[in-house]
Amino acid sequence: MDLKQINQQLSKKNLKITRPRQAILEALTHASGWVTAKSLFEELAKQQANIDFSTICRNLELLSSSGILCRVDRDSNGIFAYSVREIEEHHHHLICRSCGKISPMDFCPLQELNSSQTSGYSNLECRFEVYGCCQACQGKE
Amino acid sequence: MDLKQINQQLSKKNLKITRPRQAILEALTHASGWVTAKSLFEELAKQQANIDFSTICRNLELLSSSGILCRVDRDSNGIFAYSVREIEEHHHHLICRSCGKISPMDFCPLQELNSSQTSGYSNLECRFEVYGCCQACQGKE
DNA sequence: AATATAAATGCAAGTACTTGCATTTATATT
DNA sequence: AATATAAATGCAAGTACTTGCATTTATATT
Incomplete structure (x- = not known):
């Protein structure tokens, strides 16, 4: 943009x-x-x-x-x-702990969350970030 | 404990x-x-x-x-x-934005995450919290 | 019991914002 | 074009930790 x-x-x-x-x-x-x-x-x-x-x-x-x-x-x-x-669509991020690279993921846990876990709650929102070690950084440490 | x-x-x-x-x-x-x-x-x-x-x-x-x-x-x-x-098992939390009540959830998004979204990454961990308005707080605001 | 050592503490200084408030500025209305 | 108003800014002070480092303390080893 x-x-x-x-x-x-x-x-x-x-x-x-x-x-x-x-x-x-x-x-x-x-x-x-x-x-x-x-x-x-x-x-x-x-x-x-x-x-x-x-x-x-x-x-x-x-x-x-x-x-x-x-x-x-x-x-x-x-x-x-x-x-x-x-990216206009709702998304979360995947972050490499080693090099700090940030990639978008379209997966959102709220869609997968069984409603029994949040029964009675309204206006649900979540905070979700995934951390890992990207391919380029593997073996480097 | x-x-x-x-x-x-x-x-x-x-x-x-x-x-x-x-x-x-x-x-x-x-x-x-x-x-x-x-x-x-x-x-x-x-x-x-x-x-x-x-x-x-x-x-x-x-x-x-x-x-x-x-x-x-x-x-x-x-x-x-x-x-x-x-709770010994891995878990995340559901938080009421209004009263601050915190409840455990056994759901973990990493288990549901399709590996195509994180392909090439190792040592995955996530941060995940759900926010909402609990039953007792609904209508109060 | 004395000694070694690794962990933990307290202090002071530093970091990364955050907030309150008076002033300024961009835009809508006349 | 002048005025109104709501948003935005800059400053100073405040908040909630965080870090470095010298000193202390708990535990393992002799």
């Missing part, structure tokens, strides 16, 4: 097209891989964009919950990595 | 039975529900146990990875809640 399309999405959701937000999205669309709040802050600082760290965090959070970004706990330490969402 | 059994497990794993660790485990075995690092710290401070916050965090982390405690991201904000593990 490119910046123009993203801006259309923002307008649809009554989210404003501000200078800091544009700089953040510009960096995200041009980034080669996944970024963290910290790496993005450092990148933008280099460009003298002068954007506060809290503004970056709030935008990454907001853009993720708006479905414009994907958010993954790559190192399973609660520090999230973000990237522009390229 | 009571303190005696836990201490046997600790010895088996070459983990020492120290005064701070005993105070933490004593509090955990007597706690009515789930505790956080912060709530446990405050509880122990009240008892004048004089245990450093970092010692509490390190123990909760270690005891979880040793299988003595369960650890759940109850409010999906990265702040974990812990409780003594009463």
Whole structure:
């Protein structure tokens, strides 16, 4: 997804097209891989964009919950990595513990979950991430 | 599980039975529900146990990875809640977003995951939590 | 019982956000 | 074009750990 399309999405959701937000999205669309709040802050600082760290965090959070970004706990330490969402369908991620590679999976456990396990509950959502060692990293350690 | 059994497990794993660790485990075995690092710290401070916050965090982390405690991201904000593990079998948790109630589920998505989604990967593990609104909380909001 | 050693602790400093609030800014309305 | 308003920002202070390191302590070995 490119910046123009993203801006259309923002307008649809009554989210404003501000200078800091544009700089953040510009960096995200041009980034080669996944970024963290910290790496993005450092990148933008280099460009003298002068954007506060809290503004970056709030935008990454907001853009993720708006479905414009994907958010993954790559190192399973609660520090999230973000990237522009390229897949519209609901999905989860498979993460290599060794090289940090992130791949989408269309499998969602909620669909497979027998309702007896969650009987009486409404508004079900889940958090699901799979960690492993990818083919390229096997034997390397 | 009571303190005696836990201490046997600790010895088996070459983990020492120290005064701070005993105070933490004593509090955990007597706690009515789930505790956080912060709530446990405050509880122990009240008892004048004089245990450093970092010692509490390190123990909760270690005891979880040793299988003595369960650890759940109850409010999906990265702040974990812990409780003594009463179920030996591998399991995940179902959490009520409204009242915070935590229930075990024996379902594990890794068993259901089609291997085509993770082909080439080894040492698979997953993080899985389900959030919803429990029966008692429905209509309350 | 004395010694060795590996684990655990406490302290201080560091990390990665998060929140509250006053100010600014983008967009809709007149 | 001026005004209203709701969203977004920047700053400062707060939160919840986390890490490095010197010191202490529990257990195994002699």
